[in-house]
Amino acid sequence: MLMNAPPQICNFCIMDTTDPDIRFHGDQGCNHCIHARDRLAHDRFPGADGERRLQAIVEHIKKEGAGKRYDCIVGLSGGVDSSYVIYRAIQLGLRPLAVHVDNSWNSELAVNNIQQIIRTLGVDLVTIVIDWEEVRELQRACFAAPIVDIEIISDHAIFAGVYRTAAEHGIKFILSGTNVATESILPDAWAYDKRDKKHVMGVYRKYGSGKKLVTYPSLGPLKFLYYTLIKGIKFVPILNYGDYNKAQTIDTLKEKFGWRPYPNKHGESTFTRFFQDYYLPAKFGFDKRKAHLSSIICSNGITREAALAEMNKPLFRPDDLAVEKDFVLKKLGYNDAQWQAIMDKPAIAHSDLPNNAWMFDHKKNPVTRALRKFAKFESEDI
Numbered sequence: 001m002l003m004n005a006p007p008q009i010c011n012f013c014i015m016d017t018t019d020p021d022i023r024f025h026g027d028q029g030c031n032h033c034i035h036a037r038d039r040l041a042h043d044r045f046p047g048a049d050g051e052r053r054l055q056a057i058v059e060h061i062k063k064e065g066a067g068k069r070y071d072c073i074v075g076l077s078g079g080v081d082s083s084y085v086i087y088r089a090i091q092l093g094l095r096p097l098a099v100h101v102d103n104s105w106n107s108e109l110a111v112n113n114i115q116q117i118i119r120t121l122g123v124d125l126v127t128i129v130i131d132w133e134e135v136r137e138l139q140r141a142c143f144a145a146p147i148v149d150i151e152i153i154s155d156h157a158i159f160a161g162v163y164r165t166a167a168e169h170g171i172k173f174i175l176s177g178t179n180v181a182t183e184s185i186l187p188d189a190w191a192y193d194k195r196d197k198k199h200v201m202g203v204y205r206k207y208g209s210g211k212k213l214v215t216y217p218s219l220g221p222l223k224f225l226y227y228t229l230i231k232g233i234k235f236v237p238i239l240n241y242g243d244y245n246k247a248q249t250i251d252t253l254k255e256k257f258g259w260r261p262y263p264n265k266h267g268e269s270t271f272t273r274f275f276q277d278y279y280l281p282a283k284f285g286f287d288k289r290k291a292h293l294s295s296i297i298c299s300n301g302i303t304r305e306a307a308l309a310e311m312n313k314p315l316f317r318p319d320d321l322a323v324e325k326d327f328v329l330k331k332l333g334y335n336d337a338q339w340q341a342i343m344d345k346p347a348i349a350h351s352d353l354p355n356n357a358w359m360f361d362h363k364k365n366p367v368t369r370a371l372r373k374f375a376k377f378e379s380e381d382i
Contacts (some may be wrong), residue, residue: 011295078110081177110268202354
């Protein structure tokens with residue numbers, strides 16, 4: 001591709017050559033939308049069949065949780081998907097325990113939304129608070145590298161915290177808002193697997209301050225296997241069953257809980273908004289809206305024309321960006337010169353640092369594929 005030439009764009013979705021690994025296949029679209037359509041065909045169960053499968057799962061959860069205070073657990077961020085999952089759990093007659101991991105980046109709106117949902121539904125909430133100094137040092141290590149996916153820090157803690165809490169309470173089912181309808185596309189070059197403890201700690205050891213991590217939740221592969229195979233904890237993406245429509249979901253949350261929408265996807269976290277809407281586009285040229293909107297195109301939730309129109313909207317208004325950037329940099333402890341040095345420093349690939357990536361590659365590793373099927377409570381006879 002010529003320097004400064006406009007990116008080539010898929011003729012089916014809106015993914016383009018800002019993903020270095022994209023491949024185009026004529027009228028079929030690109031490798032991303034082909035893969036998305038395959039996932040939608042095999043991992044999503046719409047309509048009556050999905051509802052039947054979901055009811056079978058719910059009955060199994062109720063049976064396993066009989067006599068316990070809680071029969072399932074939900075990681076609650078205050079975002080659309082997780083908020084709807086806990087509401088859906090109550091609708092289905094389940095007894096969820098909500099878990100929130102506080103990394104000191106919650107927006108005020110997210111805190112309010114969480115409180116509204118918990119109060120209205122009468123659900124118990126466990127909040128895992130990570131010491132801010134630990135979060136800051138971990139995130140600064142990722143910027144110092146710099147690697148693409150700094151969200152591995154927060155997302156790994158959520159992954160670990162939810163499983164740990166489930167094990168502590170004897171809960172065997174984690175209900176997740178992960179769903180194929182809105183999240184089927186994400187290029188490998190734009191992100192890294194959040195479950196890889198070896199990688200998170202490897203980045204910190206090489207680029208971090210050396211501060212001992214006391215409150216940061218982490219989960220290695222042996223412990224994960226223990227939780228999955230011995231404790232029998234299953235991960236259930238319940239939004240893949242039945243018909244999930246995000247626009248309708250937002251209306252429901254507003255009506256039932258006075259839930260207030262965020263101006264951007266993942267606006268529940270100040271850091272995530274800064275990371276996705278400023279850092280990734282400015283440093284790497286990656287705009288995650290393309291992947292998100294392309295996923296929704298593939299599930300017929302938006303037209304390609306409407307998605308392109310959405311992409312014409314600015315990620316930040318200049319005044320808003322200046323305020324948010326100043327806030328984030330001060331909180332992380334960077335002055336302007338230090339930040340500019342980070343923006344100018346060549347990126348380092350995740351694969352060049354310690355990792356267990358092979359353990360999580362279900363496309364190539366048959367053992368991982370089988371474990372994933374078991375851990376996600378997927379069964380042909382449901």
